[in-house]
Amino acid sequence: MSAGVTSVRRLITSNALSMFGLVTVSFFLILTVGQVVSSGRILPYNPYQPNFLQSNASPSIAHLFGTDLLGRDMLSWIITALPTDIGIPLFTVVVSATIGIVLGTLAAFFRGWLDEFIMRLTDMFMAFPQMIMSLAIAATLGPSLVNVTISLIVVWWPPYVRLVRGAVLEVAAEDFVSISKALNSSFFYIVRKDAIPNVLPSVLVYATTDVGTALLTLSTLGFLNVGIPPASPELGMMVSNVGYNFYLYPYQIVIPAVFVMVIVAGFSFLGEGIRESLDVRLRPHILIRNKTVEEYEAAERHKSGPI
Amino acid sequence: MVSLRDFLPYLGRRIIGAFVVLIGVALIIFFISHILSPDPAHLWAGARASKSTIAQVAALYHLNQPWYVQLYYFLKSYATGNFGTDPQTGRSILSELAFYFPNTLELVITCMILIVALGVGLGYISGMRFGSNTDKAIRIFYLSCWSSPYYLGGLLAVLVFSSYIPLFPSSGMTSQTIGPITSITGIYVLDALLQLNGQAFLSGLYHLILPATVLALLEFGIIARIMRSSILDTRWSTHVKAARAKGLEEGEVRRNHILRNALIDTNTMIAVTFGFLLSGTIVIEEIFAWPGMGYFTYKAIVSVNYPVLIPCVLVFTLGVVVANFAADVFYSLLDPRIALGEGGGSES
Numbered sequence: 024m025s026a027g028v029t030s031v032r033r034l035i036t037s038n039a040l041s042m043f044g045l046v047t048v049s050f051f052l053i054l055t056v057g058q059v060v061s062s063g064r065i066l067p068y069n070p071y072q073p074n075f076l077q078s079n080a081s082p083s084i085a086h087l088f089g090t091d092l093l094g095r096d097m098l099s100w101i102i103t104a105l106p107t108d109i110g111i112p113l114f115t116v117v118v119s120a121t122i123g124i125v126l127g128t129l130a131a132f133f134r135g136w137l138d139e140f141i142m143r144l145t146d147m148f149m150a151f152p153q154m155i156m157s158l159a160i161a162a163t164l165g166p167s168l169v170n171v172t173i174s175l176i177v178v179w180w181p182p183y184v185r186l187v188r189g190a191v192l193e194v195a196a197e198d199f200v201s202i203s204k205a206l207n208s209s210f211f212y213i214v215r216k217d218a219i220p221n222v223l224p225s226v227l228v229y230a231t232t233d234v235g236t237a238l239l240t241l242s243t244l245g246f247l248n249v250g251i252p253p254a255s256p257e258l259g260m261m262v263s264n265v266g267y268n269f270y271l272y273p274y275q276i277v278i279p280a281v282f283v284m285v286i287v288a289g290f291s292f293l294g295e296g297i298r299e300s301l302d303v304r305l306r307p308h309i310l311i312r313n314k315t316v317e318e319y320e321a322a323e324r325h326k327s328g329p330i
Numbered sequence: 331m332v333s334l335r336d337f338l339p340y341l342g343r344r345i346i347g348a349f350v351v352l353i354g355v356a357l358i359i360f361f362i363s364h365i366l367s368p369d370p371a372h373l374w375a376g377a378r379a380s381k382s383t384i385a386q387v388a389a390l391y392h393l394n395q396p397w398y399v400q401l402y403y404f405l406k407s408y409a410t411g412n413f414g415t416d417p418q419t420g421r422s423i424l425s426e427l428a429f430y431f432p433n434t435l436e437l438v439i440t441c442m443i444l445i446v447a448l449g450v451g452l453g454y455i456s457g458m459r460f461g462s463n464t465d466k467a468i469r470i471f472y473l474s475c476w477s478s479p480y481y482l483g484g485l486l487a488v489l490v491f492s493s494y495i496p497l498f499p500s501s502g503m504t505s506q507t508i509g510p511i512t513s514i515t516g517i518y519v520l521d522a523l524l525q526l527n528g529q530a531f532l533s534g535l536y537h538l539i540l541p542a543t544v545l546a547l548l549e550f551g552i553i554a555r556i557m558r559s560s561i562l563d564t565r566w567s568t569h570v571k572a573a574r575a576k577g578l579e580e581g582e583v584r585r586n587h588i589l590r591n592a593l594i595d596t597n598t599m600i601a602v603t604f605g606f607l608l609s610g611t612i613v614i615e616e617i618f619a620w621p622g623m624g625y626f627t628y629k630a631i632v633s634v635n636y637p638v639l640i641p642c643v644l645v646f647t648l649g650v651v652v653a654n655f656a657a658d659v660f661y662s663l664l665d666p667r668i669a670l671g672e673g674g675g676s677e678s
Contacts, residue, residue: 143350150647155631155642155646159363246481262481284474287477288473
């Protein structure tokens with residue numbers, strides 16, 4: 024296990040893209056945790072305090088990312104928004120992955136009518152227009168962060184069921200599972216010892232990238248002013264509050280939007296990096312960077328000598 | 331290959347499947363709109379409705395009845411093709427859909443052409459130059475585009491290309507000075523072309539460029555990614571080695587043995603993207619004031635106008651189902667080994 028972890032770590036650090044993802048994700052996670060733990064004491068200014076003498080100030084040393092129409096410090100406001108903008112997507116993805124693992128495993132192990140029922144239900148939710156459904160649910164339930172999370176989870180779980188079911192079906196066909204069954208192992212034992220460990224890597228890869236996608240949807244809900252309570256710290260809502268001010272002070276929309284982009288990119292680069300690291304076929308090509316495959320094959324031939 | 335004999339039963343099965351999905355989606359959205367909301371009559375009538383209006387709305391949509399009676403009326407009116415009238419405009423919802431849907435289709439089809447060109451092209455180059463600096467640059471480009479929120483792309487495009495450098499119009503589908511044209515298909519550019527109205531055609535195209543390009547740039551990443559990984563899957567496989575070994579020209583190997591095989595997987599994703607885009611244009615339509623389905627649906631969502639929202643969701647779902655079906659048909663056309671309904675994994 025530890026050898027596997029080491030080689031995955033080596034593969035991540037050997038790839039600039041996934042390294043960028045790792046650094047970005049860690050940075051923002053630490054910042055979020057810091058903000059929550061210190062309950063706002065790490066902020067340079069009080070984000071809720073308007074200061075009309077300083078309104079629409081351009082980025083400077085005093086205000087790193089400038090101030091908004093009300094003279095509130097943009098950097099402080101962005102950091103205040105991080106627990107919402109990273110916490111909700113993380114929670115959504117964790118819950119969806121859990122639902123996916125439970126339903127997917129049940130469907131793959133028991134097959135028959137249960138499988139049919141679960142997969143029909145999944146297909147139905149998959150055919151949903153994702154953004155529209157979360158908008159509709161959030162609008163129906165009324166603006167609150169809990170309702171937004173619910174509206175995201177409702178449309179977020181189906182791909183995980185498909186992913187897990189496919190992976191478990193593959194595992195279930197393996198000999199070690201039939202042997203385990205023959206040895207009269209309980210269902211939970213097989214799931215815990217055989218299914219979950221084999222399914223987890225692909226779920227993890229998908230989920231990593233998916234946190235970014237969930238953030239995109241969440242901040243779009245904020246931008247469209249649906250679901251997120253008015254005047255609460257959220258990056259998409261921050262952009263939408265700028266309104267026509269953006270023709271005069273474009274940095275007020277560009278900075279928060281670029282923050283969203285960097286966080287999403289961080290998660291997707293990391294996910295992409297882990298995926299390639301786990302892909303056995305690509306492994307040699309990643310480990311020797313900046314070499315074409317022909318060069319690599321030539322080097323390998325040279326190493327092993329003529330057959 | 332697809333023969334008509336295999337195709338018709340398959341089509342029948344898929345239509346039944348689609349029907350089941352649509353009924354399911356309708357039931358779920360019925361549940362959300364009628365049961366999940368604490369006071370549907372109040373929501374439907376609007377925030378400032380008087381008591382008598384609320385009572386009127388409740389009576390009109392049977393909101394005071396138990397839920398199974400409501401479900402009966404709901405299914406009955408939809409089964410007879412009666413989608414009702416829009417409580418806000420008083421027009422029939424079907425005619426409103428017929429106006430808004432082609433506008434979105436115009437945007438989405440133009441966008442898809444750009445997405446396929448960009449995604450397949452860049453993904454191919456990236457995969458064929460795996461590990462090189464070109465590959466890295468392309469990957470950074472498509473991953474950053476894909477990571478951008480819609481509002482960043484849309485607002486930046488408006489700011490740069492219609493405010494700083496006034497190249498393109500920032501809103502609308504056509505110029506105000508051009509009068510309305512007769513609607514044949516509903517798709518503005520196509521109508522103008524069919525009526526040989528050069529001025530309207532050019533104006534329509536001119537208004538289309540900016541939103542379609544922005545949407546394409548924001549969405550092509552997923553196609554490029556799939557294309558790149560399919561290229562990586564095929565380019566070192568044994569059949570490509572065999573093709574080279576038997577002395578085929580490099581160009582032919584790339585065209586017929588690598589590109590064609592890589593397109594099989596990409597094609598599914600193209601269809602999925604198309605289905606997704608139909609409902610994914612909402613932010614771009616808001617920013618560019620494009621009178622399409624996204625704009626229409628958003629208006630319905632914000633005012634919690636369920637009589638309009640439900641048919642909209644059904645149209646989007648139908649779009650996804652049709653796109654998935656097209657993907658499976660293309661799948662078996664591209665890959666003769668796969669019989670209809672076996673491949674793609676987009677069965678629904």
